[in-house]
Amino acid sequence: MGEKLVLIDGHSILNRAFFGIPDLTNSEGLHTNAVYGFLNIMFKILEEEQPDYLTVAFDVSEPTFRHKMFAEYKGTRKPMAQELREQVPLMKEMLKAMGVTTIEKGGYEADDLLGTIAKQSEQKGLTVSVVSGDRDLLQLATDHIKIRIPKTKRTGTEIEDYNAAEVQEKYQVTPIEFIDVKALMGDTADNIPGVPGIGEKTATAIIAQYGSVENAYAHVDELKPPRASKNLKEYYDLAQMSKTLATIEIHADIDYDLSGAKLNGISSLYTEEAYLLCKRLEFKNLLNRFAVETPKNQAAEHFKLVEDRKEAEKVFAKLRGKDCGFYIVFGDKKRDSHEEADGQMNLFAAGDMPGADSEPSGIVESAENDAVECCLGAAISTGEEETFFIKAGENLPAKQILSMFTASEAASYATLDLKPQLAALGLLERQVNGNIGLSNLFDGVLAAYLLNPLKNEYPYEDIAKDYMGQMIPSKADLLGKLTIEQAMKDAPEAFLNYVCYMAYVAQASKKTLETDLKEEGMDHLFTEIEMPLVFTLADMENEGIIACREALTEYGDKLAVRIAELEKQIYEEAGEEFNINSPKQLGVILFEKLSMPYGKKTKTGYSTAADVLDRLAPEYPIVSDILEYRQLTKLKSTYADGLVNYIAKDGRIHTSFNQTITATGRLSSTEPNLQNIPMRIELGRLIRKAFVPKEGFEFMDADYSQIELRVLAHMSGDEKLIEAYREAQDIHRITASQVFHIPFDEVTDLQRRNAKAVNFGIVYGISSFGLSQDLSISKKEAAEYIERYFETYPKIKTFLDGLVAEAKEKGYVTTMFGRRRPVPELSSSNFMQRSFGERVAMNSPIQGTAADIIKIAMIRVHDRLLKENLKSRLILTVHDELLVETAIEEEDAVRKILEEEMHGAADLAVTLEIDAHVGKNWYEAK
DNA sequence: CAGATCACG
DNA sequence: ACGTACGTGATCTGA
Known part of the structure; x- marks a missing residue:
């Protein structure tokens, strides 16, 4: 078996990926979709082929076209989009980080480099795969050179493969002849003029018969159709020039060192640098490829397990005066097991229930006890060399660990995601327990959120990367799919690493986070608003709100009756039974079977959204029924049935307020x-009657x-808007009065409604289209409203x-x-x-x-x-x-x-x- | 697991 | 010409 070489056409694949993959941006605002797509294609190919060598070729700088010496650069090819352009250096950086050989040379296009290397390597007996999105490269295909054209489809990436035989089969010409076909037909994308009046079919027929432009010219009088004959005669110069343009150089003057392109298995690409870069670009899927079980991180070598009471005391004593990081570890929570429907008694007399009596400390103490009960221990860190997990056990109950901890005398206490830990620390409804209080607590997740609120999550490894410049394994890397409790039992080492990293990162990232907050002017926001709010939210969550199970069930039952009626009627009107909840099936019924005019389309088919159906409702009774059906099933599934599942043992619903x-x-x-409980429609609003205070x-x-x-x-x-607020209660009416120049008392309801919509629009970032949609008026009218609004309140504009x-x-x-x-x-x-x-x-x-x-x-x-x-x-x-x-x-x-x-x-x-x-x-x- | 839909401010 | 209001989360369907 000969050795195998994979060559990649860098710009071409980057380009494919860019247009084939939706726009991706990392939290720095860098566009990353092309790089991401490129890597996916590359890995797919490498996995398939397991090549011995790999090289990526780039054009020196774009645009550099072979024809530049002949033709003016015209607008037929658009300049590269900025979003793509900025990804080229990123791509090169990534390949460099992976140790992939790249090649580019002034005066040559990537095609020429690929052609030259492919042919040279074939000579040496290698099997070559050339990966490109560009069909021009098909001329290189032989039995040993395969052209691979990836296509990004919905279902994933599919690759079309061409050796010489496949080119012949698909295009009826040999790869070499393919150049001549192109010379005749031209290619606007590549600025190859071709011969006027000769298109793909004629060109293919001519070359299939005569084999080359030159030979066709020798028989030019025999050519069919006559137009081709005439034009080739007239434009033979153009045809020859086109052929030069279409021909890929295979004798480029380059030094290509094959041994330098050696690929020692795909895993050799997973370098530390590449991992860092993937992290930075936020390629979560790709990160899974990297082996991270052996972190270079120094800290992990110093993680220690403590199970002994005396040892624990020593650890806590060492905290005195230091900045410490901590993380309280929990197993499965108990109160949250809201599946059980225990005790109908809950509904009647909330006051009789344990934990819900009128003494507020009752509910707090029980929550704190619960938290301590499922506490598995505490991870404590004072820096690289000093990180411990103090494990709760028979001889060392969690309660004792926690009280030793709260009595410790560290200068400051940092953690990640403070709120769920407050109960165990005894910090509900108070702000100081032992020596730990609001003034010396620091939540790194909250700080990271303020510094970049666009991320979905703030896992510790991201904080370590962003604010400590360290690469560490993520929770999933360490624990896989194990729960915390399973890991503690079955993967103790990974568990220790995980919990210690939490405490270590909290400690070690704090300084930078604080500095950054200060630099960006958010230290006050952090200290005075977000941090104190953690305590407020924890208390609110812990209190919860009584939801009356019976009221919800009864309400749901009433809905069910009407839903059944509607369902029956809809089936009758439709003439068949179908799933009304399926927009797909519903679309077929309404717009095909019943031939209603469809307004909008979604990506997947007809839109059956409420605003579309609203327009149809007056004319088709079935549509009104569907709208009512939708409303009622929403109320039933999300609210009546949905909420019941969240009623905890204390009869209350404890939502989570997320701050990041x-x-x-x-x-x-x-x-x-609990922030979208129905309100606007009376029927839905009635659900709020199920939310009641205690006795x-x-x-x-x-x-x-x-x-x-x-x-x-x-x-x-x-001034005018400020004045408006000083004058009147009804701001929308006064807006209407001022905008339309009408006395306040003469403003009609319609005018007030319009003014209200404009006010909303202004807050949303006004656009005439948006406003016109909302008010069902023309875009022009909407634009006039906006203009008048801005004339009235010039400083708003x-x-x-x-x-x-x-x-x-x-x-x-x-x-x-x-x-x-x-x-x-x-x-x-x-x-x-x-x-x-x-x-x-x-x-x-x-x-x-x-x-x-x-x-x-x-x-x-x-x-x-x-x-x-x-x-x-x-x-x-x-x-x-x-x-x-x-x-x-x-x-x-x-x-x-x-x-x-x-x-x-x-x-x-x-x-x-x-x-x-x-x-x-x-x-x-x- | 993404898309469509719809509940709220 | 482009094709939209800003910010969320839950449920259901159907690849």
Whole structure:
């Protein structure tokens, strides 16, 4: 067996990948899709072929075309998109990091280099594969040179292979003759002129018969059709020039050192440098290829397991005065086992239930006990040489470990993802336990989020890479799919590494994170808002909210009756049974069987979204039924049935508030999402009656009135809008009055509605198209509204334009409190992407500032309820709304706190007004 | 596991 | 000409 060489046409494959793969950006804003696609294609080929040698050829700089000496560079080939251009050096860097030989030479295209190397290597007896997206290379094909053309399809990458025989079969000519075919037919993409009037079919026929341009010319009078004959005679010069252009050089003057291109197995590509670069580009899938079981990291060699009490004491004693990192390790939580439907009694008398009595410390103590109970131990680090996991066991209960830890006297305590650890540390509803308190705690995940809020997750290995410059194995690398508890038992070494890394990274990344926060002006935001908020959120989650199981079930049963009716009727109207929940099947019924006019299409077929169906509903009764069916099944599955599954043993739902998800600084709520409980439609809104306060309590719900618009008024400093807020309650009406030049009292409902839509549009980053959609008016009319709005409030326009300009210049926008949102989309060459970036630049400072403000209010309300020794508790937040489970006798005090703290959370040019209501359930209080 | 849909601010 | 409102999460379907 001869040896095998794989040659890759660098630019061509990069280009293929770029257009075949959706735009990818890493969190630095670098475009990475072409590099990613290239690597996937390369690995696929290497795995298939297991070659002995590998080389990638590049054009020296683009554009460098063979025909440049003959033809002017014209616009037939567009200049390379910026997003692709910037990936070329990245690609080369990646290949260099992998130790892959690359070759490029002035005066030659990659084709010429590939042709030369392929032919030379064939001479030496090698089997060659040339990978390119370009069919020009087919002329190189022989029995030993295979041209491989990858195609990126939905189903993955498919590769078309051509040896000489396949070229002959598909194109009816030999590879060499393929050049002549091209010379005759030309190629606009490559600026090869060809002979006018001769296309692919004629060219192929002529060359199949005569074998070459020259021989065809020798028989030019015999050529058919006559037009070809005439034109070849007339344009023979052009044909010869085209042939030169189409011919790939196979005698390029290069020194190619085959031995330098030796590939010692695919695994030799997985170098440390390549791993680092893949991490930086955030190629998570590719990272799995790298073997990371032997980290070069020094720290891991010093991870120690401690099971002995005395040893543990020594560790904690050593913390005195040092900056320490820690991570409290938990097994499976117990309270979260919400599957069990124990005790119908829960529903009736919440006050009778253990943990839900009116003494607030009860619920806290039980949560803390639960946390301690499933605590497996604590990892503690003071740096590279000193990281321990102190394991809980019979002789050393978790409780003791935790109390030794909280009594330790470190200068500071850093961790990653603090919130779930607070209960075990005894930090619920208080801010200091032992020596550990808010002032010396540091959450590295939170800091990393502020520094780059666009990432989906902030795993410790990313923090190590970004802020310590260290490569360490990820949780999945170490534990695979094992749970923490399984790993502790079955893979103790990996487990030790994992938990110690958490503590070590928390400790070792802190300095840089702090410096970076300060440099970017977010130290105040971090210390005064995000960190304190952790405590507030932990308490809110821990409190939870009572959801009445019976009420939900009853509500669901009622829905089921109507759903069954609708289902029957829809089947009748459709004339057959089908899955109404399947947009695909529904589309077929509506738009094919019933021939309704379809409005929009999605990628996969007809759109059956509500706005499309709304337009059809007046004419087709079945459509109204489908809309109602959709509404009811949504209510039943997501809310009636869905929420019941989250009722915990204490009869309450404990959502998770995530602090590091949104790009703007808002919170999000999961498992379940309590921030999207129905409200706008009455039937759905009734679900809120199932959310009730405990015995002796009521709900007080307070929401900001148009906080985003008020933030806009303040940030823009527009006097007229500020004045509008001072004058009137009804901002939309006064906007209509000012924009349309009508006396306030004469504003019609329609005008008010329009003004309201414009106000919303402004906050979202206005576009005439968006507004026209919302109001069902023409784009032109919408544009007029916007223009008049900006005429009325000129500083708003200046402000919004300024935000876009700022984002373009700096790459990010900021809120009033310094929170950043990078806007990488603004540098895109894609119109749609760029427009999106502009809207983001306009919206984020507004939405984000509003988020900052309510966070401040939450912290203050939470702290005051505790400080004033009230029994009432903040339990929910929904972006501009706070819900307090209020002891009936504390109603006045709570109202005062909400008003003062929400109002006073920020000092704006307009007042921050709130609406507060009480009720015996969430429906009534809102 | 991605896409479509729809619930909220 | 491009083809959209900003920010989320849960459920269901059908490769």
